[in-house]
Amino acid sequence: MKIGLEIHVQLPTRSKMFCACPTDGVAPNSAICPTCLGMPGARPSLNRSALEMGLRLAKLFDCRIPERTWFSRKTYFYPDLAKHFQVTQYDNPVGEHGVFDFRGKPIRIRRVHLEEDPGRIKRVGRQGEEMSLVDYNRSGIPLVEIVTEPDLSNPAEARQFLTDMLTEIRHTIGLSDENEQSVRVDCNISVGVERVEVKNVTGLRNMERALKYEVVRQTKMLRSKKTVVRETRRFDEERKVTLPARKKEFEEDYGYIGEPDLGVYNIRAIAESLDEKETPLTRAKRLCEEYGMTEGISRQLINTSMDLCDLFEDMAAAAGTKASLYLVTDVISSNWSRIKGILDEDLRSEIIEVARRYSDGSVNDLEARRLLRALFSDEEEDTGSTAKGDPALLEAAVEKAVSANPGIFDDYAKNEKAANRLIGDVINSTKGAFSSQEIVLKVKERLERGP
Amino acid sequence: MLDIIQRRIFMDKETVRRVAMLARLELSEEEIESFTKDLGDILEHFSMLDELQDLDDYGFNPVEVVDVLRDDEPHQEIPAEELLRDMDTYEDYVRGPRLS
Amino acid sequence: MSSPISMSRIRDLNDEYGMFYSLGDGEGLDGSRFHFSAKDNLTTKDHPTTAGSKILSGYRPPFDAAAVESLREAGGVLLGKTSMDEFGFGTFSVNSAFEVPLNPYDRERSCGGSSGGAACAAALIDGHLALGVSTGGSISCPAAFCGVFGFTPTYGRVSRHGLLDYGNSLDKIGMLSADCATIAELFPIIAGADERDPTSCGHPPIGECRIPDSVGIPAESVKGLPAALRESFDEAVTTIKDDMGIEVKTLDMPMFHYAQPAYYIIATSEASTNLARYGGMRYGARGKELGQHFDRYFTAVRSENFGAEVKRRILLGTFTRMVGLRDRYYLKALQVRQAVIEEYRRAYKEVDAVLTPTMPFIAPRFDEVADMSALEIYLADHLTIPPNLSGMPHLNIPCGYVDGMPVGMQLVADHWDEGCLLQAGMEWGRLFGHVKPEVKI
Numbered sequence: 002m003k004i005g006l007e008i009h010v011q012l013p014t015r016s017k018m019f020c021a022c023p024t025d026g027v028a029p030n031s032a033i034c035p036t037c038l039g040m041p042g043a044r045p046s047l048n049r050s051a052l053e054m055g056l057r058l059a060k061l062f063d064c065r066i067p068e069r070t071w072f073s074r075k076t077y078f079y080p081d082l083a084k085h086f087q088v089t090q091y092d093n094p095v096g097e098h099g100v101f102d103f104r105g106k107p108i109r110i111r112r113v114h115l116e117e118d119p120g121r122i123k124r125v126g127r128q129g130e131e132m133s134l135v136d137y138n139r140s141g142i143p144l145v146e147i148v149t150e151p152d153l154s155n156p157a158e159a160r161q162f163l164t165d166m167l168t169e170i171r172h173t174i175g176l177s178d179e180n181e182q183s184v185r186v187d188c189n190i191s192v193g194v195e196r197v198e199v200k201n202v203t204g205l206r207n208m209e210r211a212l213k214y215e216v217v218r219q220t221k222m223l224r225s226k227k228t229v230v231r232e233t234r235r236f237d238e239e240r241k242v243t244l245p246a247r248k249k250e251f252e253e254d255y256g257y258i259g260e261p262d263l264g265v266y267n268i269r270a271i272a273e274s275l276d277e278k279e280t281p282l283t284r285a286k287r288l289c290e291e292y293g294m295t296e297g298i299s300r301q302l303i304n305t306s307m308d309l310c311d312l313f314e315d316m317a318a319a320a321g322t323k324a325s326l327y328l329v330t331d332v333i334s335s336n337w338s339r340i341k342g343i344l345d346e347d348l349r350s351e352i353i354e355v356a357r358r359y360s361d362g363s364v365n366d367l368e369a370r371r372l373l374r375a376l377f378s379d380e381e382e383d384t385g386s387t388a389k390g391d392p393a394l395l396e397a398a399v400e401k402a403v404s405a406n407p408g409i410f411d412d413y414a415k416n417e418k419a420a421n422r423l424i425g426d427v428i429n430s431t432k433g434a435f436s437s438q439e440i441v442l443k444v445k446e447r448l449e450r451g452p
Numbered sequence: 453m454l455d456i457i458q459r460r461i462f463m464d465k466e467t468v469r470r471v472a473m474l475a476r477l478e479l480s481e482e483e484i485e486s487f488t489k490d491l492g493d494i495l496e497h498f499s500m501l502d503e504l505q506d507l508d509d510y511g512f513n514p515v516e517v518v519d520v521l522r523d524d525e526p527h528q529e530i531p532a533e534e535l536l537r538d539m540d541t542y543e544d545y546v547r548g549p550r551l552s
Numbered sequence: 553m554s555s556p557i558s559m560s561r562i563r564d565l566n567d568e569y570g571m572f573y574s575l576g577d578g579e580g581l582d583g584s585r586f587h588f589s590a591k592d593n594l595t596t597k598d599h600p601t602t603a604g605s606k607i608l609s610g611y612r613p614p615f616d617a618a619a620v621e622s623l624r625e626a627g628g629v630l631l632g633k634t635s636m637d638e639f640g641f642g643t644f645s646v647n648s649a650f651e652v653p654l655n656p657y658d659r660e661r662s663c664g665g666s667s668g669g670a671a672c673a674a675a676l677i678d679g680h681l682a683l684g685v686s687t688g689g690s691i692s693c694p695a696a697f698c699g700v701f702g703f704t705p706t707y708g709r710v711s712r713h714g715l716l717d718y719g720n721s722l723d724k725i726g727m728l729s730a731d732c733a734t735i736a737e738l739f740p741i742i743a744g745a746d747e748r749d750p751t752s753c754g755h756p757p758i759g760e761c762r763i764p765d766s767v768g769i770p771a772e773s774v775k776g777l778p779a780a781l782r783e784s785f786d787e788a789v790t791t792i793k794d795d796m797g798i799e800v801k802t803l804d805m806p807m808f809h810y811a812q813p814a815y816y817i818i819a820t821s822e823a824s825t826n827l828a829r830y831g832g833m834r835y836g837a838r839g840k841e842l843g844q845h846f847d848r849y850f851t852a853v854r855s856e857n858f859g860a861e862v863k864r865r866i867l868l869g870t871f872t873r874m875v876g877l878r879d880r881y882y883l884k885a886l887q888v889r890q891a892v893i894e895e896y897r898r899a900y901k902e903v904d905a906v907l908t909p910t911m912p913f914i915a916p917r918f919d920e921v922a923d924m925s926a927l928e929i930y931l932a933d934h935l936t937i938p939p940n941l942s943g944m945p946h947l948n949i950p951c952g953y954v955d956g957m958p959v960g961m962q963l964v965a966d967h968w969d970e971g972c973l974l975q976a977g978m979e980w981g982r983l984f985g986h987v988k989p990e991v992k993i
Contacts, residue, residue: 016526023526029544031532035615038535039829041608042595042617042714046750050524071512074825078476080548080846085828123545131552132842134545135833247552254474256873258821258882261721263750264517271519468867475824475870476831476847477863478855487867490926494868497927498813501884510886513721513751514707514893514943515967520750530614538612539834540842548833549842549849 003196004159004212005151007187008166009144011118012054013176018117018143019045019088026138037141039083044262047072051143052095054174055115056272058145059096061173061280062110067093070268072115072260077253080133081119083140089116091257095268101149101169102282103162109150118142151189151196156212159188160205167205169280172307188212192219195229199243202236211236214243284310292322298330305337308344315349316356324360332370336377343377351376365436367428395427395435399447402426413448420444463492557587557677562631564993569659570651571672574600575632585627586738588681589673590620592633593640594725595714599630603716604638604648607857608836617714618749619683619725619742626741628681634669638859639827640687640718642666643932644921645694647861652918656698656989657957661915664694667728671698674728675989681738682728687718688815689936691726692962695948697915699958699989701732701977703739706967707943708755711746717826719819720751722940730986732947732977736761739974761971763979764904766799767792767963772808773908773935784952784959785909792907795983796976801903807888807895811938814888816930817881818941820869827866830854864926893942900966905973908935910948910960939964947973949980953987 026032035043073091094114316325359369412419559578595613645668667684671694695702832853872881
């Protein structure tokens with residue numbers, strides 16, 4: 002089985018690719034101008050950020066970047082395409098012959114090119130007699146198209162591959178998670194000899210579904226000695242099946258010509274001037290090697306945020322790996338959505354200070370967690386017990402928890418995990434005066450003793 | 453100098469029909485007839501280009517236009533309402549023909 | 553600089569000669585610094601802009617073309633929009649859905665094209681500046697036929713923002729006027745970088761203005777010229793030598809021969825994509841029935857509203873960029889353009905400018921035009937095409953009269969060297985016996 006993907010990702014620029022219209026227009030036809038409406042006399046002007054993002058991606062995939070690039074006109078008629086030609090790249094795209102290291106397996110990248118998105122069509126009217134209503138807010142939004150060679154060998158692998166690739170892409174061009182729906186994929190899949198293309202599938206899950214459906218369909222056909230025809234299909238998201246795309250009256254001939262309104266771009270020089278940041282997956286690998294963490298944890302960190310990784314590395318430098326990793330994977334990760342909005346230099350040093358104190362034993366784990374939580378929260382927290390470490394207090398807290406949980410001894414006899422209920426209560430009521438280790442010991446001891 | 457094989461391009465009505473379809477033009481029989489002749493004459497004249505060997509150098513503009521880029525600053529000069537003024541719209545969507 | 557002119561006089565002239573598709577209200581004309589017109593393929597805010605095509609009937613652009621905007625800001629008043637061949641596709645201004653302009657020297661004859669209305673206005677309205685557009689000779693040709701100066705700057709010198717495209721790598725906005733000094737004075741207003749047109753950015757300023765020391769005449773350019781035109785041209789060359797003190801050489805420029813097919817291929821390839829946008833949505837002519845399948849809808853609007861020459865060029869351009877033909881035609885044409893530019897560069901090592909006749913005949917009568925085949929008409933541009941293909945600035949200089957009709961010569965300079973053309977034109981203007989057309993109203 003061979004699978005190749007053509008991946009389209011909208012680039013997160015503030016203005017459109019060839020005009021200054023904003024990219025965040027909501028009300029229909031609010032972010033429009035003569036250029037993206039294809040009005041006579043209006044012409045394009047290339048957005049520097051879009052070009053740079055394309056080049057960053059070409060570098061990410063280790064592509065050969067030509068000395069010069071330019072754009073081309075791809076002519077076809079469709080109601081969402083304002084000029085009835087799309088400005089895209091044909092010869093000399095921003096990148097060619099790249100590779101993506103997918104967990105040790107090289108997936109070859111045929112090309113990376115930039116192009117403009119057409120407008121969005123809303124269909125209205127009865128099926129078969131639909132009229133189109135066009136919103137040009139999307140017309141001219143920059144897209145990157147990444148074309149892989151058919152190096153993927155099954156639908157699950159394709160999805161994992163695309164997940165990894167998107168992790169890298171997101172970081173490289175600053176694409177937020179919410180934009181994931183704007184990933185559109187054309188999937189080429191052949192189980193036997195003939196290749197079928199499933200066009201314009203939105204999102205990762207649909208892509209895997211479409212591919213799986215094709216595997217089953219093509220396998221069945223081959224088993225019953227039918228021939229799979231080379232064709233273009235589309236994916237019906239509701240019925241979760243692929244269907245033959247409507248046959249056109251005739252084949253278009255795109256008649257590519259160079260776009261004469263833009264000129265050329267010396268992209269090799271521009272690409273060389275762009276700084277290179279460590280990508281998430283290379284960082285994950287380095288975190289494993291440098292800090293001895295598991296692959297799972299390193300992935301969890303990079304998937305949460307590269308800023309979290311930065312924080313971890315700063316903490317580790319001051320407080321050692323063990324203490325920092327404990328706090329980062331625990332209380333910091335679970336509060337990250339709050340922290341990321343308020344993390345400034347002061348907060349960073351305060352967090353590092355807590356980690357240092359935890360690491361040298363001046364505070365125990367629960368207290369460290371409580372202190373950190375207090376840093377992340379607006380509310381004034383109870384500053385906790387002053388009678389730190391008094392065994393009588395722990396004794397009392399455990400007894401209080403026992404009486405608040407009638408039947409706990411029976412439950413514990415059935416399943417030792419019932420102890421967690423008491424442990425939780427005691428942790429809450431003692432507010433960090435005792436370490437979790439001390440509490441666990443005391444609670445277990447009490448439960449073993451029986452009622 | 454002429455080591456290329458001279459393939460003459462003939463213009464016929466079939467080709468004119470196909471090209472017209474690509475360009476979304478509907479031609480009458482008379483138009484097809486006259487365009488076939490005109491285009492045939494013109495292409496015959498163009499065939500002088502076959503005398504020339506391929507040259508490496510070409511550009512898309514007669515003067516150098518290099519690295520002209522715009523900063524990524526959103527900006528709209530003409531209000532959207534003004535642009536939509538003369539268009540056929542429905543709830544601010546532009547009406548278009550049937551898709552299928 | 554302008555002599556008194558009134559809108560009623562303009563209307564009268566227009567009734568007789570048809571140089572305007574539409575007129576402005578003339579507001580501010582009295583006491584204005586100057587008056588100008590714009591070819592109808594330049595957008596004018598809220599004012600009809602049709603490029604001579606039915607497919608744009610009713611269109612009122614939401615913005616002014618850059619050149620129009622600059623002239624207005626400089627105190628110019630727009631008199632109106634001048635008639636032309638539909639989208640610039642023609643040599644005689646007869647290919648249009650609207651009024652055909654008549655030659656100021658003989659109304660039985662063509663003004664030339666495609667900026668025919670512009671040349672006619674420049675010839676008939678005192679002190680007038682007409683904005684024209686040239687892709688393959690659309691300024692030089694009508695300027696020659698109407699006996700005015702027709703100036704086409706270097707490609708990229710003037711912003712094309714607001715120009716309805718014919719061939720984007722060839723289109724140049726220029727100026728026509730009976731007086732070269734008017735052009736020299738107003739040209740700097742429209743020249744210069746405009747971020748709305750990337751091809752206008754990053755070129756050198758207009759160079760120092762000096763009359764060329766030497767000009768070269770390509771031997772090929774006078775071959776086959778009718779005797780009367782040859783005589784007139786030779787006389788002008790004598791004046792250049794003897795009265796202006798310019799050295800005249802003969803050049804060999806064999807690539808000129810190939811410029812013509814290369815030009816038509818590039819121009820129509822680009823045009824066929826530019827004109828794809830006209831399909832009856834958003835602006836201009838609408839289709840009758842949105843309930844039609846889009847292919848039918850677009851096809852119907854286009855077939856009903858494009859004229860025959862537009863269809864011919866769309867077909868030609870679509871053909872030459874098709875799979876399998878693209879290398880042979882389109883890419884080859886781009887290579888030839890480069891070779892023609894290099895040939896000019898070689899010439900400029902020997903001389904400051906290249907001189908040729910402008911057109912191989914005087915303005916033809918309309919009945920003669922009607923008898924010409926498409927190919928014959930294309931071939932009439934063979935002297936104006938080389939500088940246009942290669943983006944070289946050029947100037948039609950009225951240089952004589954044959955049978956009472958004006959004849960022009962065309963001076964071509966290197967990229968960005970417009971200054972020497974305008975100086976030469978002004979100097980010539982002082983020596984030349986200009987014959988004003990007799991206005992019959």
